[in-house]
Amino acid sequence: MTIFRSILCAAVIAAGMSGAVKADTYGLAMHGAPKYTSDDTHLDYANPHAPKGGTYKSAYIGTYDSLNPYAIKGTAAAGLNLFYDRLMARVWDEPFTMYPLIAKRAEVADDRSGISFEIDENARFHDGSPVTAHDVQFSFETLKESGRPNMRRVYKLVDTVTVHDDHNIHFQLGEGFDEETIMILAMMPVLSKSWWEGRTFDSSTLDVPNGNGPYTVKTVEPGRRIVYTRNDDYWAKDHLTNKGHFNFDTVIFDYYRDDTAAFEAFKSR
Numbered sequence: 001m002t003i004f005r006s007i008l009c010a011a012v013i014a015a016g017m018s019g020a021v022k023a024d025t026y027g028l029a030m031h032g033a034p035k036y037t038s039d040d041t042h043l044d045y046a047n048p049h050a051p052k053g054g055t056y057k058s059a060y061i062g063t064y065d066s067l068n069p070y071a072i073k074g075t076a077a078a079g080l081n082l083f084y085d086r087l088m089a090r091v092w093d094e095p096f097t098m099y100p101l102i103a104k105r106a107e108v109a110d111d112r113s114g115i116s117f118e119i120d121e122n123a124r125f126h127d128g129s130p131v132t133a134h135d136v137q138f139s140f141e142t143l144k145e146s147g148r149p150n151m152r153r154v155y156k157l158v159d160t161v162t163v164h165d166d167h168n169i170h171f172q173l174g175e176g177f178d179e180e181t182i183m184i185l186a187m188m189p190v191l192s193k194s195w196w197e198g199r200t201f202d203s204s205t206l207d208v209p210n211g212n213g214p215y216t217v218k219t220v221e222p223g224r225r226i227v228y229t230r231n232d233d234y235w236a237k238d239h240l241t242n243k244g245h246f247n248f249d250t251v252i253f254d255y256y257r258d259d260t261a262a263f264e265a266f267k268s269r
Contacts, residue, residue, distance in 0.1 A: 028088060028106060030096035030183055036240060043091055046244030052230070056248040059262040060255050063223040066204035070147050070189065074204025077226045078253040082215035082246070087117055087136065088186040089241040098186045099241050102131055102212070108182055115182040116170040124235045125192050125212045133169040137161055138193035140171075146202035154184045214246040225254045 027034030042048040058078070066074030069084075088098035088106070100106075104120035123131035144155035159174030171185055195210035208217045214234045219227035228251040236242055256262040 026099070028098040028108065028183065028186055029094070030180065034097050034099070035094050036091075036099065040240055042243035043093065043241060045093055048244045050244045050247045052247050053249050054247075055250040055252060057252040057254060059265065060253050061258060061262065063255055064226070065206065065222055067208060067217065067220070068201070068205055070143060070151070070191075071202045071204070072146075072148060073202060077220075077222075079215075079226065079228055079251055081213075082228050082251060083209075083211040083213045083217060084189045084191075085123075085212045085214075085236065086186075087188050087190060089239075090187070091241055096180075096183060098183060101236060101239060101241065102136075102190050103186070106186065112173075112179050112182055113177065114170060114172045115185055116168065117186075119167040119169070120236075121167060122235050123212070124233075125195075125210045126216055126231065127210050129192070129194065129210070130166075131190055131212060132166045133163045134166070135190055135193045136169050136188070137163050138196070139188060139191040142191060142196065142201050143188070154181060157181055158185070214242065215251060218250075223255055225252060227252050 026038040026040075027036060036043070060078045062075070064075045064077040066076050067080065067083075068074065069076035069080040085102055087101065087103040089101040090096075090098060100120070102120060102123045103117040105118035107116045109115070117133075117136065119131060119133050119136065121130070125131060140155060140158070140161060143151045144158075145152070147155070157173055157175075157177045158171050160172045162170045162172070164170065171182075173181055190212060192210035192212075199205070206220055206222065208220065211217075214231055214237065215228035216231050217226065218229045219225065230246060230249050234242075234246075237246070254265070256265060
């Protein structure tokens with residue numbers, strides 16, 4: 001039977017009569033041990049008391065015709081990383097380490113040939129509906145067939161997907177996987193199954209999906225701008241990787257046809 005090691009507990013425990021030891025840590029690292037533990041409340045480079053408010057505005061050149069950044073067709077609007085959450089979150093003071101977000105717990109096979117995720121029961125989409133393991137399975141299957149090439153290449157290394165219940169899902173890898181495969185699976189964005197079912201995923205859309213990130217889409221004006229507003233009800237605002245982040249009330253990306261027009265707009269403000 002495959003022995004799994006928990007990656008989200010804080011202790012080191014002995015397992016079995018053979019004296020095997022499981023190293024339990026709060027995070028999933030590519031190499032070595034994660035820096036942060038379950039006792040940490042915020043990242044070292046974040047100010048947990050940062051004031052909220054104000055507007056962030058940035059210029060982009062060109063235009064956009066899609067609010068789906070994971071499909072091949074269309075040009076996605078800037079800033080959609082603020083709109084979608086992933087199973088686990090990266091941090092910027094470690095080379096490649098993931099911490100809990102939609103997945104509050106994960107277990108990895110000793111040979112990294114499989115990974116199980118336990119979905120946080122508090123995880124919510126913007127409409128208030130819960131994020132479930134069925135949404136994760138739908139996201140995986142959709143992105144494997146119709147997502148970006150880098151996603152399809154890695155996701156097709158998965159042999160089987162098993163949904164145990166609303167909050168637990170397991171991915172068993174097949175031939176060709178390496179140590180990084182489970183890390184990429186942990187970075188999977190989670191889509192709303194109920195919103196996307198019946199829609200064409202591999203094409204551009206300007207309909208606002210049911211997201212789950214810290215910001216919602218307020219204004220969509222292709223060729224001119226896209227406006228995001230901070231979601232005060234964001235379910236993960238106090239998580240380790242989010243505390244002290246996402247402080248602007250409004251984020252605006254203004255679009256211009258070229259750099260000259262963007263610079264002239266900047267000078268006029």
